[in-house]
Amino acid sequence: MENNLLEIKDLYVNVGEKEILKGVNLTVGSNETHVLMGPNGTGKSTLGYAICGNPRYDITGGDIIFDGESIKDMPVNERAKKGIFLSFQNPLEVPGVTLSAFIRSSLEQKTGQRMKLWDFKKKLKETMALLSMDEAYADRDLNVGFSGGEKKKAEILQLLMLEPKLAILDETDSGLDVDAVRTVSNGIKIFKERCEGSLLIITHSTKILEALTVDTTHIMESGVIVKEGDSSLVDEIISKGFEELKAGE
Amino acid sequence: MEEKIYVDDIDRSIYDIKDVEDDDFRMEEGLTADIIKKLSEEKDDPDWMKEFRLESLKIYNELKIPDWGPSIEGLDMDHIATYVRPKSNMENTWENVPQDIKDTFERLGIPQAERKSLAGVGAQYDSELVYHNVKDEVAEQGVIYTDMESAMKGEYADMVKEYFMKLVPPSDHKFAALHGAVWSGGSFVYVPKNTELSIPLQSYFRLNAKGAGQFEHTLIIVDEGASLHFIEGCSAPKYNVANLHAGCVELYVKKNAKLRYSTIENWSKNMYNLNTKRAIVEEGGSVEWVSGSFGSHVGYLYPMSVLKGDNSRMEFTGVTFAGNGQNLDTGAKVVHIGKNTSSYMNTRSISKSGGISTFRSSVVVNKSATGTKSAVSCESLMLDSESRSDTIPAMDIRTKDADVGHEAKIGSISDDAVFYLMSRGMSEEDARALIVSGFADNVSKELPLEYAVEMNNLIRLEMKGSIG
Known part of the structure; x- marks a missing residue:
C-alpha cells in the first residue's frame, strides 16, 4: 500500500489510567479527505492528539505509520517536521510571542533555513488576505485576546504557511459564525489545492465540508471505528443522528 | 516531556573566562582606618573625600548587617580586597586598552555595541574605569560623561561634592556606609538644561579579580528639561571565593527632565550583589527604571524613586531570573511627596532548580502627596516544584484620595x-x-x-x- 500516508493499526491509547482508544484502525491515503464523526467523548480528539504526539496520551498498543515509518515513539516536534499538523480545538495563548514570529520560526524548524523576511512577510500578508484576517494580528501575541473565530483562522493561517502533508482539524468549525466557517472551509480547500495534502477532519457539522470533496467518512464510538463509508454517510448522520444510525444496523 | 525538569548550572563560558590577575596594586584584605587612609592616598582623594571615607567607615562599624533578607553569611568582609587597580590608566581610544582587558570586553561585545548605537561608553575593570569615550557630537552638546575620579578633581568638583551620597547617605544602611568608605570608579554624567540625548550612554562593569569587591559610584544629574537614557551592564567570572558588589547609583532628575536607567546584571553566581540605587525627581520630571537581574548568588536590589516635585512620575519594569543556588531579593520602592505624582511597577520573576526569587515593593504616600496614583503588578513563573517565589508588598498611604492598586500572579x-x-x-x-x-x-x-x-x-x- 504505497499510497497510504497514514496507517493507524489497532491503536490503544490511555490518558492517565483511563483507556480511551480501544483498537482503532484507520487509513488515510495521499491527497485524500477524511471525516471523523461520532458522539462527544468517544475519543476523536484523543486520536488527533495521539497522531500528533501529545505526551499525555500514552500509546499502550498498536502502531501509527506515517509516510512508511512508525512514528509512535517520535517526539511531537519531529512528527511536525515530517508533515503532521493539528489544528487545535482550543488554540493556546502564548504571551510575548507574536503570531508572525511563531510562524516564521516554525517554518525555519521545518525547512532548516530561515526564509527571507521580505518573502515571508509577503506570503504571510497574502495568506492572511485569503482568510480575511486583519494584518494587525500578525504582530499580536499568539492567540492572546483573539476571538474564537480569529484563533481558528490563525490555525488555518499556520496550516497554509507550513504546508504539511497531513492536517488534522479538530472541530475547527465549532463556535464559528456562518461567514467564518465559510472562510475557514475555503482556506482548507486552498490547502488541498496547493499542497495536495491529506485531511482528517473531526467535526459535527457539514458546513465546513461544503467546499470540499469527502473521500471517506469514519464513525467512532467508545474508542473504536464502528462504521465507514463515503461522503453520503455524513448526510445520513446529520439527518438521523448517531443513535438511529446505530439502531438501523 | 512528562519528566521532571532538571537544570544544570548554565553555560556561562563567555562570562566565565578569567584573565590572569595582573594588578598594579592590590589592597590588603580587610577593613581598618589605616586601609581606608591608604586607599584614599592611593587614589589621591581631595581632603573632603578622605574625611568622608573615614566617617563612613565609622558608620559602617556601628551598623548591623540586615537580618530581614537572604543570608549573607558567606560574605567575609575581612577577606574581600576592597580595591584592585588594573594595570592601566584610563584610555579614550580602544586600541590603547591593555590586550587582556580589551579581549574580555571584546568577548562581551562592548566596543561593538558602542560602534552601533551608543553615544558614549565607559568600561570599568575591577575598581577603575579603563576605557571611556563619548562621541563628539554628544560632547558638543555639553554633555559630561566621565569617570568619578576625574569628575571629583576636575571642573565638576563642586558639583560632585554637592551631590555625592546626598541621596543615599552612608547612614542609610551598612553597605551604603561600606560604599562610602571604599567606593572606587564609576561614572559621572551631567546633561545640561534642555538637552535631549537621542541615543543612550552606556557603562559596563567587569569584576575579574578573585575575592574582590566592586564599589563603583554612579552619579547622574539630568538638568531641567533635559533627557537621557543610561545603560549599565555588569558581569564577572566565577571563582570559589565570594565576591562583593556594593555599588551606589544616585540619579537627580530636575524639573521636567526625563531619565531612563536600564540595567542588565549578569554577575557570576558567587557574587553578593548589595547595590543601592535611588532617584529623586523634581516637578514634572520622570524616571524610568528597566532592570534585568540574572546573575549573583545573593542579591538585594530595590531601586527607589523619590517623587519630590508635583506631577513627577516613575515607572519600574523589571525581570529577575533566579536559578540553582541563587537567592535574589529584588523589588522597587517609591515615595510620593509632590502632588499628582504617579508610579507604576511592573515586574516578572522567574525561578528554577531551587532558585529563590522574592519581590518586595514599597509604596509610601506622604500627607503632602494628594492626587497620587500608584499601581504595582508582579507576576512570577516557577519552572519546577523545588523553586520558590514570594511577593512581599508594603504600602504606607497617608492621604485620603490616593488611587493605589496591587496585583500579584504566580504560575508555572x-x-x-x-x-x-x-x-x-x-x-x-x-x-x-x-x-x-x-x-x-x-x-x-x-x-x-x-x-x-x-x-x-x-x-x-x-x-x-x-x-x-
Whole structure:
C-alpha cells in the first residue's frame, strides 16, 4: 500500500489510567479527505492528539505509520517536521510571542533555513488576505485576546504557511459564525489545492465540508471505528443522528 | 516531556573566562582606618573625600548587617580586597586598552555595541574605569560623561561634592556606609538644561579579580528639561571565593527632565550583589527604571524613586531570573511627596532548580502627596516544584484620595502551551525558552534591540539543558 500516508493499526491509547482508544484502525491515503464523526467523548480528539504526539496520551498498543515509518515513539516536534499538523480545538495563548514570529520560526524548524523576511512577510500578508484576517494580528501575541473565530483562522493561517502533508482539524468549525466557517472551509480547500495534502477532519457539522470533496467518512464510538463509508454517510448522520444510525444496523 | 525538569548550572563560558590577575596594586584584605587612609592616598582623594571615607567607615562599624533578607553569611568582609587597580590608566581610544582587558570586553561585545548605537561608553575593570569615550557630537552638546575620579578633581568638583551620597547617605544602611568608605570608579554624567540625548550612554562593569569587591559610584544629574537614557551592564567570572558588589547609583532628575536607567546584571553566581540605587525627581520630571537581574548568588536590589516635585512620575519594569543556588531579593520602592505624582511597577520573576526569587515593593504616600496614583503588578513563573517565589508588598498611604492598586500572579509553564509550540516543529527546549522569554518581554520590549537580544540569549542559556 504505497499510497497510504497514514496507517493507524489497532491503536490503544490511555490518558492517565483511563483507556480511551480501544483498537482503532484507520487509513488515510495521499491527497485524500477524511471525516471523523461520532458522539462527544468517544475519543476523536484523543486520536488527533495521539497522531500528533501529545505526551499525555500514552500509546499502550498498536502502531501509527506515517509516510512508511512508525512514528509512535517520535517526539511531537519531529512528527511536525515530517508533515503532521493539528489544528487545535482550543488554540493556546502564548504571551510575548507574536503570531508572525511563531510562524516564521516554525517554518525555519521545518525547512532548516530561515526564509527571507521580505518573502515571508509577503506570503504571510497574502495568506492572511485569503482568510480575511486583519494584518494587525500578525504582530499580536499568539492567540492572546483573539476571538474564537480569529484563533481558528490563525490555525488555518499556520496550516497554509507550513504546508504539511497531513492536517488534522479538530472541530475547527465549532463556535464559528456562518461567514467564518465559510472562510475557514475555503482556506482548507486552498490547502488541498496547493499542497495536495491529506485531511482528517473531526467535526459535527457539514458546513465546513461544503467546499470540499469527502473521500471517506469514519464513525467512532467508545474508542473504536464502528462504521465507514463515503461522503453520503455524513448526510445520513446529520439527518438521523448517531443513535438511529446505530439502531438501523 | 512528562519528566521532571532538571537544570544544570548554565553555560556561562563567555562570562566565565578569567584573565590572569595582573594588578598594579592590590589592597590588603580587610577593613581598618589605616586601609581606608591608604586607599584614599592611593587614589589621591581631595581632603573632603578622605574625611568622608573615614566617617563612613565609622558608620559602617556601628551598623548591623540586615537580618530581614537572604543570608549573607558567606560574605567575609575581612577577606574581600576592597580595591584592585588594573594595570592601566584610563584610555579614550580602544586600541590603547591593555590586550587582556580589551579581549574580555571584546568577548562581551562592548566596543561593538558602542560602534552601533551608543553615544558614549565607559568600561570599568575591577575598581577603575579603563576605557571611556563619548562621541563628539554628544560632547558638543555639553554633555559630561566621565569617570568619578576625574569628575571629583576636575571642573565638576563642586558639583560632585554637592551631590555625592546626598541621596543615599552612608547612614542609610551598612553597605551604603561600606560604599562610602571604599567606593572606587564609576561614572559621572551631567546633561545640561534642555538637552535631549537621542541615543543612550552606556557603562559596563567587569569584576575579574578573585575575592574582590566592586564599589563603583554612579552619579547622574539630568538638568531641567533635559533627557537621557543610561545603560549599565555588569558581569564577572566565577571563582570559589565570594565576591562583593556594593555599588551606589544616585540619579537627580530636575524639573521636567526625563531619565531612563536600564540595567542588565549578569554577575557570576558567587557574587553578593548589595547595590543601592535611588532617584529623586523634581516637578514634572520622570524616571524610568528597566532592570534585568540574572546573575549573583545573593542579591538585594530595590531601586527607589523619590517623587519630590508635583506631577513627577516613575515607572519600574523589571525581570529577575533566579536559578540553582541563587537567592535574589529584588523589588522597587517609591515615595510620593509632590502632588499628582504617579508610579507604576511592573515586574516578572522567574525561578528554577531551587532558585529563590522574592519581590518586595514599597509604596509610601506622604500627607503632602494628594492626587497620587500608584499601581504595582508582579507576576512570577516557577519552572519546577523545588523553586520558590514570594511577593512581599508594603504600602504606607497617608492621604485620603490616593488611587493605589496591587496585583500579584504566580504560575508555572503550561505543558499544553509547550505542546502547542512543539506541534509546529519547535524543540521542547526552544518552546520553553520562548515561553520564558515571552514572559519577560515587559523588560525586553523596553530595551534597545541589541540588549533585548542579549537578554533573550541569557534566558536561552539559562534554559539550556533544562530538559531531563
